[in-house]
Amino acid sequence: MPAPDNKRPASRLKTIKPSGTKEDSFFEQVYEVARQIPRGRVTSYGAIAACLGTRLSARMVGWAMNGAGSAKPKVPAHRVVNRIGMLSGKHHFSPPGSMEKLLKKEGIKVKNDQVVDFNTLFWDPVKELGF
DNA sequence: ACCATGACTAGAA
DNA sequence: CTTCTAGCCATGG
Numbered sequence A: 001m002p003a004p005d006n007k008r009p010a011s012r013l014k015t016i017k018p019s020g021t022k023e024d025s026f027f028e029q030v031y032e033v034a035r036q037i038p039r040g041r042v043t044s045y046g047a048i049a050a051c052l053g054t055r056l057s058a059r060m061v062g063w064a065m066n067g068a069g070s071a072k073p074k075v076p077a078h079r080v081v082n083r084i085g086m087l088s089g090k091h092h093f094s095p096p097g098s099m100e101k102l103l104k105k106e107g108i109k110v111k112n113d114q115v116v117d118f119n120t121l122f123w124d125p126v127k128e129l130g131f
Numbered sequence B: 001a002c003c004a005t006g007a008c009t010a011g012a013a
Numbered sequence C: 001c002t003t004c005t006a007g008c009c010a011t012g013g
Helices: A011-015 A026-035 A045-052 A055-066 A098-105
Strands: none
Touching: A026 A045, A026 A055, A045 A055
C-alpha cells in the first residue's frame, strides 16, 4: 500500500497547463470525475478534491470547472455545488439561471439557489469510485 | 517579484 | 448560533 505521500499526493499539480494548451492532470482529473456524476445526483468541490487527494485545494476544482465549458466531452458542471448544496457557481453559467434549470430538468429540486435534499442526492466520488 | 482575488472547506472564536 | 481565520494554488495586475 499505501505509501502515503504525506503532504503532496498530487504534487504533479505543478505540471498543470491551464487554458489554452491541453490539460494534463489536475483539470483533466476533475473533468473525469465530474463526468462520472450520475444524472440526478450532485457532488461538491471538496468531494472531488478529496477524491484527487487534494482536499484542501477545493478552490482549484472550482477553477478547473471554469474551463469545463471548453472541455470535451462536456462536463456537467451544474452537478457540482459547494459543500452545503448551494449553487455557488451559477453566476458562471450563461445565463446564470441555466444551472438551476438543468438541475431541475434532471429531477433535482432547487430552492433559493440551494439543492433540496442535498444530503440524499449527494454523490461521493471517493465512496462510489472507491478512491 | 509582490499583492489581491477566487465556482472552497474546516476549524476556531 | 454567527463570524472570522487560515490553508490551498493558479491567474492577473
